[in-house]
Amino acid sequence: MGYQVAIVGATGAVGTEMIKMLEQSQLPVDGIRLLSSSRSAGKVLTFKGQEVVVEETTEQSFEGIDIALFSAGGSTSAKFAPHAVKAGAVVVDNTSYYRQHDQVPLVVPEVNAHALDNHQGIIACPNCSTIQMMIALEPIRQKWGLERIIVSTYQAVSGAGAQAIEETKNQLRQVLFEGKNPTDLTADILPCGGDKRHYPIAFNALPQIDVFTDNDYTYEEMKMTKETKKIMADDTIKVSATCVRIPVLSGHSESVYLETKEVADIAAVKQAIADFPGAILEDDPSQQIYPQAIKAVGKRETFVGRIRKDLDIANGIHLWVVSDNLLKGAAWNSIQIAESLHERGLVRPSQDLIF
Template sequence: DAHNGIIACPNCSTIQMMVALEPVRQKWGLDRIIVSTYQAVSGAGMGAILETQRELKEVLNDGVNPRDVQANILPCGGDKKHFPIAFNALAQIDVFTENDYTYEEMKMTNETKKIMEDDSIAVSATCVRIPVLSAHSESVYIETKEVAPIDEVKAAIAAFPGAVLEDDVANQVYPQAVNAVGSRDTFVGRIRKDLDAEKGIHMWVVSDNLLKGAAWNSVQIAETLHERGLVHPTSELKFELK
C-alpha cells in the first residue's frame, strides 16, 4: 500500500495456484508446495501458437515425424536450442539458472513467498510446456501446518472469490483446459489426501493463462488500487504487456 511506482502482475502459473491455495493457507497454514505445471503455448506468445499449429499440421497432414519438424521458438527464445512441441512435452520454460531450475520455476518459488508474505513456505516447481493452445494446468501437492479435512478444504476453495470447485470424480468432473478458456475463474478439482503424509493434499488447478494469468489479473490490480483510494481520479494507469 505504501509503494509508489511499478506494480508487477504475477507470473501466470503462479497466480492461478495462489487462488487455489490462499483459502487453504488462511485456515490451516502452508508448510510446503510442490507443483508440476502443464503450460499452454500461448504463454510464449502468438509465435508459439502459430508454430504449434504448423507443427501439428505437418505431422498429421504431411506425415512428418515429430522429431523432424522445424522448431524456431520453443522452449525459449534467443539463441538457445529449439525443440518440437507437437506431440511432445518440454520440461523447460525459459532458460536454466545456476541452480538448474528455470527462470519460470524460480518465478513460481519467489512470487509465491512474496504474495503470501511468508518466506518459510518451501516451494519447488517443475514447469513443462505441452501442445495445448490456451489454459495452464497444474498438479499441486501441499503440506499444511495443521491437519485439514478434505471436505472443509473443498468448501473453503469453493467459497473463495475467483475459485470454482469442480470436484466430483464419481461423475468424472474435474477441471479441463478446454473448458477454462475464456473464463476469468480458476478451476480446482481432484482434491484428495496424500496416502502417506497426514498433512499432505493433492489437487489439480486449471485457469486461462491469458485472462486470470495476465490481462484480467492486471485489471483486478487496477480496480483494487482504485477501491483503496490509492489512485487519484485524474491520474493515468499505464499497462505494459510483455
C-alpha cells in the same frame, strides 16, 4: 471523471486480451491509448466499438495517462515504466522485470490487495503459473497454514506468445497432413524465444519454460518459488516447481502437492476453495468432474479439483488447478489490479515516489 488508460504491448497475445477485459471492466475509462513496438504501430484495433490506431511506445507516450498497463516484455517495462510514472501514471506491469523489487507490490487481488496501499507507482502482476496456484492455495493457507508446495505444471503455448501458438499449429499440421515425423519438425520459438536451442512441441512435452538458472531450475520454476513467498508474505513456505510446456493452445494446468501446518479435513478444504473469490470447485470423481484446460479458456476464474489426501502423509494434499493463462494468468489479473487501485483510491499522480 474516468481514467486515461494506456496499454503497452496492445497487439500481443496478452495485450489483445487486456483490451477485451478492460471493455468488460467496471473501471471508469475515458480514453485509451494503445502502444506497441514500431513494427506493430499503425495497426487499427477497436475499444468499445471505436477504432484506435496503435502508436509506437516512446518516452512521451504517457502524458495525461492515469493507468499504464505493460505487457510487452521485461526490457520494454525497464525502459518505459519509469517514464510512465514520471508522467503521473500508475503502472501495472505484467512482465517479470519489477516483480522482486522491494518497493513493488506483487499482487493477486483476491489474495493480497492490501499490498497495494504503499505502492510507489509500479505494481507487478505475477507470473501466470503462480497466480492460479495462489487462488487455489490461499483459502487453504488462511485456515490451515502452508508448510510446503511441490508443483508440476502443464503449460499452454500461448504463454510464450502469439508466435508460439502459430508454431504449434504449423507443426501439428505438418504431422497430421504431410505425415512428417515429429522429430523432423523445425522449431524457432519454443521452449523459449530467448534460448539457444528450439524443439518441436507437437506431440511432445518440454520440461523447460524460460531459460535455466545456475541451480538447474528454470527461471519459470524460480518465479513460482519466489513469487509465492512474496505474495503470501512468508519466506518460510517451501516451494519447488517443475514447469513443463505441453501442446495445449491456452489454459495452464497444475498438479499441486502441498503440506498444511495443521491437518485439514478434505471436505472443509473443498468448502474453503468453493467459498474463495475467483476460485471454482470442480471436483466429483463419481461423475468424472475435474478441471480441464479447454473448458477454462475464456473464463476469468481458477478451477480446482482432484482434491484428495496424500496416501501416507497426514497433512499432505494433492489437487489439480486450471485457469486461462492469458486471462487470470495475465490480462484479467492486471485489470483487476487496476480495479483494486481505483476502489482503494490509489490511482493518483506519483509525487515523491521512488520511480
